[in-house]
Amino acid sequence: xxxxxxxxxxxxxxxxxxxxxxxxxxxxxxxxxxxxxxxxxxxxxxxxxxxxxxxxxxxxxxxxxxxxxxxxxxxxxxxxxxxxxxxxxxxxxxxxxxxxxxxxxxxxxxxxxxxxxxxxxxxxxxxxxxxxxxxxxxxxxxxxxxxxxxxxxxxxxxxxxxxxxxxxxxxxxxxxxxxxxxx
Numbered sequence: 001x002x003x004x005x006x007x008x009x010x011x012x013x014x015x016x017x018x019x020x021x022x023x024x025x026x027x028x029x030x031x032x033x034x035x036x037x038x039x040x041x042x043x044x045x046x047x048x049x050x051x052x053x054x055x056x057x058x059x060x061x062x063x064x065x066x067x068x069x070x071x072x073x074x075x076x077x078x079x080x081x082x083x084x085x086x087x088x089x090x091x092x093x094x095x096x097x098x099x100x101x102x103x104x105x106x107x108x109x110x111x112x113x114x115x116x117x118x119x120x121x122x123x124x125x126x127x128x129x130x131x132x133x134x135x136x137x138x139x140x141x142x143x144x145x146x147x148x149x150x151x152x153x154x155x156x157x158x159x160x161x162x163x164x165x166x167x168x169x170x171x172x173x174x175x176x177x178x179x180x181x182x183x
Contacts, residue, residue, distance in 0.1 A: 030110060039101075
């Protein structure tokens with residue numbers, strides 16, 4: 001992916017580095033893709049951590065670290081034919097991640113938005129994306145579209161990141177087990 005190499009299985013591979021000021025948007029046009037293809041996209045930006053050496057050259061236990069600026073706040077949105085279909089929007093870390101089966105044939109783009117109020121005046125970021133060849137049948141792709149629509153209806157501004165989903169699943173499993181134990 002870092003070489004932007006495509007082949008029979010990887011239909012699209014690209015990465016971009018850019019920067020945004022507050023309240024700005026950057027759009028990466030991906031192109032036309034078919035239902036059932038797998039999209040993976042990741043973006044990251046600086047955490048603004050500085051190190052003050054405390055002893056010998058290099059890292060050691062006497063070094064101190066501090067945050068030099070607040071963490072900027074970005075969101076990553078997948079657009080299909082110009083309409084938002086899914087958003088990764090977490091303000092707790094310095095990355096956004098999307099991994100989903102494309103729900104239908106369409107013209108896709110990724111859109112990065114920077115919220116105001118945090119970070120440096122101009123914040124650099126990196127965005128990498130890959131789309132694999134068709135991985136599921138059109139029937140499963142239609143089901144995936146329904147799942148995306150249900151998730152969007154449940155919380156239209158954002159869909160939880162994968163780490164959040166693992167925590168929710170773990171917590172739900174614990175609660176179900178505790179309920180069975182009491183019965």
